[in-house]
Amino acid sequence: MREPEFQDRYEGGRVLADHLRRHARQPGTLVLALPRGGVPVGAEVARKLGVPLDVFLVRKLGTPGHEELAMGAIASGGVRVLNREVVNELNIGREQIEAAARREAVELQRREESYREGRPPPNVRGRTVLLVDDGLATGTTMRAAVAALRLLEPAAIIVAVPVAAAESCESLAQVADEVICVRMPEPFYSVGLWYRDFAQTEDDEVRALLAEATREGAASEAQPSA
Template identity: 75%
Template sequence: MRGPEFLDRYEGGRELADLLRQYAHRPDTVVLALPRGGVPVAYEVAKALGVPLDVFLVRKLGAPSHEELAMGAIASGGVRVINREVVEELDISRKEIDATAEREGVELQRREVKYRDGRPPPDVRGRNVILVDDGLATGTTMRAAVAALRQQEPARIVVAVPVGAVESCEDLAEEADEVLCLRRPAPFYAVGLWYRDFAQTSDEEVRELLTLASLERQAGMEHQPAAP
């Protein structure tokens, strides 16, 4: 097995941005991060492209007694995606799924309030959405995000991650308009193995990066030369 591909999430984001240059400085484009680990990656992408950054809330539904294994996910807008293979293999009941979804829904709402500070979610109708996370393992969480965004009728959904399992990247290509997995190591095992520093991203770091991205974007717009 090879060593880590990236120093940290920020480095992953800077490298990922190089694949997205066609979206630079486009008013019809927005970068949405999956909190929390996707935010540092997305911050670098949005900064390099000169486009707005926001978050899109998704919560993994961990299987009973196997919390690290995703049996599904929920996203803003009441969207629920279930991994039928996991549910059937572990014989998980509808009651167990509903209980987990309700619990994670509370946390999803808490983060909506904490991260947005009263700001409404961005209007993505007719826009290009670059959906960013720090990696794809099973891809269940990202699939929930794509499904939820589809309901808002964006022009295009681009899934972009620094590293992902080959199968997950290929599966998502059937649901998103474009999928960019910068590295597809095999065997994959887990996202964290491909970063030298994979410390947990805190709520405070998420808030700080969203604020910083907004301030930097405003400053950049103010220094743009006036149109002739």
């Protein structure tokens, strides 16, 4: 078994930022991190690149009786995507879909309110979005995030992670405009194995990182241009 690739998510974010240098201080570029583990990574990327940070919340819609199987997802901005293949194959009715969506919407709304603390979600239309997480195992959540984000009409979606399973990176390349996977160790097993410290990211940490990024962005805008 190889040694972990990164000390923690913050180091993963700094290394990832080095692979995204061409986006540094580019107008219209935005980092959207997937909570919760993606936020420390995204915070370092945004800080090093000098671009805004926000979160993009995704909640999987589990198939009735087989909750681990996604029949779709809901996301920030009131977006909903359905996996029509799963819905049709399992003959899932509209009422079942609506019930699952209502349940997940409650948690999504709770997190939106908790993390943003009154700040409105960003307008991504026409912008280059760096969609960041701490890693990709199956890539299911990230695929749902890309599909949902696409409906909000960004100019480009770049999936970026410090570590991932190679097959997940290849799969996501079919739906994202670009995929940056810094490390693709084999065998992969799980994301957490490649961090020495993979302690759960708590809501307080997410709020603090977002608030700090907002303050830094406001301070930067307030500085007179050269």
